[in-house]
Amino acid sequence: MRMMGETNDNSKATLDSWSEASESYGPKGDLDTEISDLALVEAVRAGDESAFEELFNRHKLRVSLIASRFFRQRESIEEIIQEVFTKAYFALGDFSNQQESSFASWIARISFNTCYDELRRTKRRSESAFEELSEGDTISIGRSVHALDAGADIESTAISRDLVGKLMSRISAEDRLVLVMLYVEGMSVSEISAMTKWSQSKVKVRMHRARASLRRILKKYL
Amino acid sequence: MIGKRKKNGADERADRIGRALFRSAADNEPEAQAAASSPFIYTRILARIRAERARREGADRWFAVRGVGSRAVPAMVLIALITFGLFWSISPESQQFAPSSDDVLVEVPSGPIDYLVFTEQDSFSSDDILATLLNEEQEAAQ
Numbered sequence: 001m002r003m004m005g006e007t008n009d010n011s012k013a014t015l016d017s018w019s020e021a022s023e024s025y026g027p028k029g030d031l032d033t034e035i036s037d038l039a040l041v042e043a044v045r046a047g048d049e050s051a052f053e054e055l056f057n058r059h060k061l062r063v064s065l066i067a068s069r070f071f072r073q074r075e076s077i078e079e080i081i082q083e084v085f086t087k088a089y090f091a092l093g094d095f096s097n098q099q100e101s102s103f104a105s106w107i108a109r110i111s112f113n114t115c116y117d118e119l120r121r122t123k124r125r126s127e128s129a130f131e132e133l134s135e136g137d138t139i140s141i142g143r144s145v146h147a148l149d150a151g152a153d154i155e156s157t158a159i160s161r162d163l164v165g166k167l168m169s170r171i172s173a174e175d176r177l178v179l180v181m182l183y184v185e186g187m188s189v190s191e192i193s194a195m196t197k198w199s200q201s202k203v204k205v206r207m208h209r210a211r212a213s214l215r216r217i218l219k220k221y222l
Numbered sequence: 223m224i225g226k227r228k229k230n231g232a233d234e235r236a237d238r239i240g241r242a243l244f245r246s247a248a249d250n251e252p253e254a255q256a257a258a259s260s261p262f263i264y265t266r267i268l269a270r271i272r273a274e275r276a277r278r279e280g281a282d283r284w285f286a287v288r289g290v291g292s293r294a295v296p297a298m299v300l301i302a303l304i305t306f307g308l309f310w311s312i313s314p315e316s317q318q319f320a321p322s323s324d325d326v327l328v329e330v331p332s333g334p335i336d337y338l339v340f341t342e343q344d345s346f347s348s349d350d351i352l353a354t355l356l357n358e359e360q361e362a363a364q
Contacts, residue, residue, distance in 0.1 A: 053264060060258045068254035077250075077257035086270045148239045164247040183241045184248040214244070215236035 037103035066111040069180045072165050084111050119173035145221040175210035
């Protein structure tokens with residue numbers, strides 16, 4: 001079980017900075033990559049499977065990072081990766097037809113939607129809406145929350161990621177989606193709107209509700 | 223007013239703590255790296271694509287059969303109704319015969335039409351024919 005204190009700040013990567021590392025730039029820079037992605041898409045549509053493998057290799061880490069925001073288990077993340085690329089394969093026609101600006105943002109959108117669908121499916125499957133917290137868990141969370149309230153940083157509280165995950169599982173799938181985009185990816189309202197295809201007003205309402213939901217959960221420990 | 227300030231303050235604290243906890247929960251890069259580097263993951267993706275393609279082709283065939291059936295069945299029902307109507311219209315029970323002075327229905331058949339026989343009132347009976355033959359024989363004998 002990994003402890004928060006062991007997290008290496010240098011290894012943290014936001015979606016943007018990581019995306020620069022994962023994309024292979026050609027000699028012409030960004031434009032070459034974008035053209036290459038489009039050319040690969042057309043090649044896949046023409047029946048070239050190796051082109052699809054190239055697209056997979058370029059974007060698998062992006063998809064995996066997005067999935068890891070929602071799921072802790074490696075098996076679940078792998079499942080999401082497979083689901084995303086399968087959906088992407090059959091939707092390549094939509095990508096070409098709609099002339100999406102970037103394959104990366106297009107597949108990121110598929111990733112978020114797939115994670116959201118899986119969260120909802122998981123919640124429906126389980127009898128309880130959240131993972132049960134033992135008394136020990138509750139005490140541990142309470143201590144960490146008080147420490148954070150006092151100004152400590154998360155690494156020093158030594159709260160386990162699994163325990164925090166249990167706490168976060170109390171949040172609905174919609175709220176988690178918005179909070180990941182807002183707090184973790186640092187996306188703006190317009191970016192969230194573009195990613196989810198929600199209107200900006202709907203995004204704002206969802207953000208407000210998600211924050212209120214998280215506050216309600218944490219106030220029990222404050 | 224003071225209560226509202228307190229509430230806002232509490233909300234801000236909860237927001238700050240929530241943001242920190244949420245970010246830490248979502249920070250799962252080692253698992254993400256491991257999942258992306260998993261061996262055979264691409265092979266599994268290809269297998270899924272093939273399975274999905276086969277499922278879609280099966281569904282397309284089923285829809286095609288349903289489409290044909292949805293058009294063929296009403297047409298067949300219509301043909302059956304027309305055929306039944308034709309048979310009913312030419313069946314004897316559906317026909318009404320009014321006896322005339324010249325034509326007398328000798329027999330109303332319950333079977334096929336060719337058993338139906340019409341005869342005239344002033345036609346020769348078999349007795350008349352026999353009497354005529356006997357007269358001719360007597361005249362010949364005389």
